[in-house]
Amino acid sequence: MADKTLIVVSICGSLRKGSYNRVVMNALPALAPEGMHIRESPPISEFPLYNADIENSTGFPAAVQTLADAIRAADGVIFNSPEYNFGIPSPLKNALDWVSRVPNQPFAGKPIALQSASPGPLGGGRVQYDLRRAMVFLDALTLNKPEIFIGNCTQRINDKTGQITDQQTKDFIKLQLAAFAKFITVYGAKS
Numbered sequence: 001m002a003d004k005t006l007i008v009v010s011i012c013g014s015l016r017k018g019s020y021n022r023v024v025m026n027a028l029p030a031l032a033p034e035g036m037h038i039r040e041s042p043p044i045s046e047f048p049l050y051n052a053d054i055e056n057s058t059g060f061p062a063a064v065q066t067l068a069d070a071i072r073a074a075d076g077v078i079f080n081s082p083e084y085n086f087g088i089p090s091p092l093k094n095a096l097d098w099v100s101r102v103p104n105q106p107f108a109g110k111p112i113a114l115q116s117a118s119p120g121p122l123g124g125g126r127v128q129y130d131l132r133r134a135m136v137f138l139d140a141l142t143l144n145k146p147e148i149f150i151g152n153c154t155q156r157i158n159d160k161t162g163q164i165t166d167q168q169t170k171d172f173i174k175l176q177l178a179a180f181a182k183f184i185t186v187y188g189a190k191s
């Protein structure tokens with residue numbers, strides 16, 4: 001249990017309404033340890049495709065600034081993302097590229113935790129290594145373990161009811177969130 005309230009923002013890498021990763025993200029507040037408040041980030045779906053000409057003419061879009069501010073104000077960030085072609089889905093990569101250009105870029109020194117779900121057996125493990133690499137460049141602090149790869153997710157998550165149906169999956173997530181609370185308390189700049 002953290003001594004102070006920890007505000008954590010979760011960012012979903014899937015824009016799909018029935019997203020398995022979104023179901024996981026929506027389950028997080030109930031699985032979080034006492035004192036950790038997890039809320040969804042402002043949306044990334046309205047970001048234009050990154051183009052330096054936009055940045056240099058009209059400046060950063062309001063939606064980008066809003067996300068950057070939400071990340072800055074948070075004690076930590078969780079990515080709930082699928083894997084697309086062994087990497088970061090384009091909407092999420094686009095959002096990261098935009099936010100990375102904002103002055104005083106908000107991921108610097110920010111504790112990060114990663115979770116992925118996939119119908120495939122590896123649970124999206126490769127997107128996590130892609131995200132870890134991007135977070136290195138952005139000077140974020142990514143939690144090493146426990147890792148959450150939800151493989152064969154159609155058997156563990158009911159996308160119709162929006163529930164994680166597998167108790168072991170929920171237990172693993174609880175363990176990671178508890179570890180993330182400690183990680184933030186020890187390493188987080190805002191703690």
Ligand SMILES: Cc1cc2nc3c(=O)[nH]c(=O)nc-3n(C[C@H](O)[C@H](O)[C@H](O)COP(=O)(O)O)c2cc1C
Nearest residue numbers: 014016019020021082083084085086118119120124
């Ligand atoms: C463009 C695209 C690429 C994909 N590539 C992968 C992949 O590399 N690895 C994987 O495990 N699943 C892959 N998938 C399957 C996704 O894991 C699956 O569609 C998943 O349900 C997407 O996550 P969501 O339910 O949160 O939207 C891919 C799906 C799409 C649409």
